[in-house]
Amino acid sequence: MPATTLTNSYDAAFVAEVRRESEQNLALCYQCGNCTAGCPVSFAYDFPVNQIMYLVQTGRKMEALTSHAIWLCASCETCTTRCPNDIDVARVMDVLRHMARRENLVAEHSIHAFWNSFLSSVERYGRVFELGLMASYIGKTGRVLTDADLAPVALRKGKLTFKPHDIHGVAEVRDIFKRYREHRS
């Protein structure tokens, strides 16, 4: 690992942006590690969540946004609940994902693909159409065997249907997506 040159590693714009979007001030973080201590997914992270917070605090944008951790986060809110400085850590994780997505820095493609599939299902039908979602996800990732073992069980139990649960107001939902995209561009 090359040495980090602190005099130019601090990206002030990045720090400000995270702060604005998350409404959290990472200068308050004193690296106690409480967030990581309780994080259930930490074992799968490349950076434990306290280090992610540290990267934000010290303005190390690329490392933060290209991390896998921000995608693996299960949004369980344990970190937020436990932070002694009342930092909404899970929200910061969310915001980092938002930023990484916008900047095309997604490190976990399958998770991102799953979310995209999920949201397109919502956009299309107003509610989630689980089979359609799976099909779309498999199409995006090529992961043919994903949960293939579960489908027969779920079908037998009547938990999956072949028909989407579309709603009358689906147009309204699509408009939400449309206006949201306009708003963000």
Added chain:
Amino acid sequence: MNIGVFVCHCGSNIAGTVDTVAVAKAALAYPEVVFATDTMYACSEPGQAGIIEAVQKYELDGVVVASCTPRMHEATFRRTVERAGLNRYMFEMANIREHVSWIGKDKDANTNKAAELVHIAVEKLRRNTELTAGEFTINKRVMVIGGGVAGIQAALDCADGGLEVVLVEREPSIGGKMSKLDKTFPTVDCSSCILGPRMVDIAQNPNITLYTLSEVESVDGFVGNFDVKVRRKAAYVDWTLCTGCGECAAKCPSKKTPDRFNEFIGKTTAINIPFPQAIPKKASINAAACLMLTKGKCGACVKACPAGAIQFKQEDEIVTEQVGAVIVATGYDLFDFTQYGEYGGGRYPDVITSMQYERLLSASGPTEGHIKRPSDGKEPKDIVFIQCVGSRDKSIGRPYCSGFCCMYTAKQTILTKDHLPESQSYVFYMDIRSPGKGYDEFIRRAMEEYGARYIRGRVSAIQPKNGRYLIKGVNTLMGDQVEIEADLVVLAVGAEAAKGAPQLAEKLRISYDTYGFYMEGHPKLKPVETNTAGIYLAGSCQGPKDIPSSVAQGGAAASKVLGLFSKDKLASDPQVSSVSLQRCIGCAKCQSVCPFGAIEMTQFRGMTKASVIATVCQGCGNCTSACPQGAIQLSHFTDNQILAEVHALCPY
């Protein structure tokens, strides 16, 4: 003699590894022991009541308590037996906690050992005699050595309490380290604004005699009556004449004199007043730099001085002061970082100490409060602070934490931002120690509001690079190596014992620790006392301390002295030597070894005999060991007693 033995459990402190019941039982077998018991907490109210009850019930003439070290509770139990109606010296302690239960794990061995320690205490007690303390008058004057903030506080409090005070300071001015500081944590108020008025109070208080440029030469005597010789070093200026006008310094051609007060940043003149607020505000000549004193030609100051105060022929003077107590407040000095090669070993002009940085920050400093690099006078932009330089480093024999450098580093980053809003401070730290009131909040403020970037980790090297410095180190929070290019590096050099502290301790007969800091009487219960009666400690001479703690100790030491002096006479320890006239052959060997001059040779029926001045004798027993006749015996440490102890342990 009826002896009672009390074996203390001290909760589980003793009972955990010593069978106290068995010890008490064993004690019953020792001669003259008529009563023995174990007790939960001997020193507690019920514990003491139990002793008193037993004394009365069993008509005891002497008591042995087997418990903690006598340093802890000997005085307590002496009072207890006195309340029970016994002479307070008919008491002995067996130390079965510090010397047994706390250092051994084998319960059988411990129990056996404890019983034997009780045995020797019993044997000693059997040969004790009732003693009555004499009285002697005390000289209610106090000397304070060291005029830093702790000494100033102690001196003022003593003077306010009506005592005559002699304040001895080795520098030309009082004020100590604090007078060099710019602003002080955690309030960031100006150091000289709060210290200055107190220094003026010292000068103006009629009860205080101030000797600066002075050091203690020797100390004789004992509590209540010390004779202290003070060497007043030559200033080459008659201070009774000097008005502090400063004309001399303005004219002095020797302008390249190293400036001690400004931590050798910048230069001064051979004759100078160290800083504008100096107390006393008197000029003195640095003999090594004065052209007249080194080369015999100049004398510009003589011409300049309107008061005719310059005296090249002045010599050191010794004055003797009689005082009843001494407060030592000699403070600390700073670690010499040049032994750290990785920080440049002193070769880089812009790698400076924290105290030098204080002088750069100070409006009365060499740069008038402008932060400028010593090398080129440029304003720095990136400034790196390195904490724990010369502290917490076993490899250089300094394993201790200097206590205040975390705090002053945070302060310096805050002041840096105030002075140079465009600057960026970086702090390398191992961990932050800020346990005072409002202290951690202060550190957080430096980080959160002033944007100081704290990097947890050490610096491996400082290397010059294009007129700046490349600082290489580690960030242990991320586990990566980091580099910073900076204009200035400030080292939070740790505190070490004041120069000459051990030598002074030897004069005062007080103890110091491995690092030269003075030993308090008890780490918890006697924080400002020493083990030498009448000598007290204040401030960072006892160990690194910030200003609030130093001031608190100054006040505490003063109140101890005032308490000591609240009596007109002091009780002397009656455990002193006395001479058997029959045995003494008048050889005067005892007199020659007595460190306190407590032995006089007198005439008795035409024969020369030794005689002990009881109030002067300090009970060392040197005389007893020296006497070829066994004629002079230190009571309660007589030859017979000690041999009886030996016999108790070695019965063959």
Added chain:
Amino acid sequence: MSVLEGKELRIIGFLCNWCSYGGADTAGVGRFTQPTDLRIIKLPCTGRINPLFVVRAFLNGADGVLVSGCHPRDCHYTAGNFYARRRLEVLRSLLPVMGIEPARFEYTWVSASEGQRWRTVVQKFTEQIHGLGPIPAFKSGTCLEACLGTAI
């Protein structure tokens, strides 16, 4: 009670009140575990030590004697430890004459703050004595005491 058979040897320590006794206290406060053989007799100053005490201890069955006081120049009574040193040097030179291994006797300086050092001293000395084993019994009626009396 007597020495724990086979476990302990008989070691007597003469300690000055101000430095080494305090150092032993400091070691206790620090819970620095030490061998249990040593028994401490407290004296005001090492200057109070009459070599007779040491000899008496050996004659009466001590396997080792340790004297410890303040560091040189650090004596609470200014110079007591100097006198002690002079006397004990003489004593040390006489021990072989009396048939006592000099290694059974040691004097050392430990200050009140040096708990760790005290532990080391005790450990090393105890080991040393265990290395030598129990002291051989003296025959009664020797003239050692008399010799000593004149020598010092």
Added chain:
Amino acid sequence: MSRRYAYYPGCSGQGTSREYDSSTRAMCQELGFELIDIPDWNCCGSTPAHAVDHLLSASLVARNLAIAEDMDVEGIVTPCPSCLKNLKTSQHRMLRPEFHQEVQRVLGRAVRADLPIKSVLQVLVEDRGIGWIAQQATAPLTGLKVVPYYGCIMNRPPDVMRFDDPENPMALDNLLTAIGAEVLPFALKTDCCGASLGTTRRDVVARLSGRVLDAAAAAGADAIVTACPLCQMNLDMRQAQINKANGSSHRLPVFYYSQLIMLATGQQGERVGLDKLCVSPFSLLESLGPQAGEVRS
């Protein structure tokens, strides 16, 4: 007296957690809550929406809030903690006027975002009370040893959820005790099951849900009781996957608390949906004795 709530079933209620939906509706009917579906509700966007953009997430939520505001109800309830967190967090964020404005713009209509939002569990405990529910338990589940599993977000973050203790919630414990079950102490009450990572990172779920299953078994539980569709799915439907990944052999039924309340109030049948559980609970229930055995429809 019956109380009226706007009901937000959540997407999984129509799919993987149908039995939760049906047993919840049935339970509420039995216990005197009137649930009126938010007409034509849409998906709240769940984790993917808030992971992608808070504005999108809040806007999807807001459509449902706006519809509910036109209903004559005292609040919105949902059985699903994930929906609940999304609804409540979005509402919470809309306290900031600028954000509220933005959401209305994206939504294309006004929304007050001020209706109380609660979980069904919360209204049950708060509006009816444990004591009252105990009285309804005519067929107490005596002998059934369970551990309550709240999942991670039922009470978190506490500032937003404002229900029960975030570290040691007791609502389910009390409820299950009230209906006669033996509730065992369970340290992993609020540990995360791996949530929606099930599809994308099976290893994560196998580890996290596996831990919950192991601990429940070690505690001596016959079954786990949850209030979260995602937890239930991970623990139940994926139990075989997890066993395979971890080399374990758990067969622990994972009930919804609503199913057990139904049983304890003597209800049975399709609405309870016990047959929808992947790990069959029937032999366990039979082992409890004749009375419990009867519940099989």
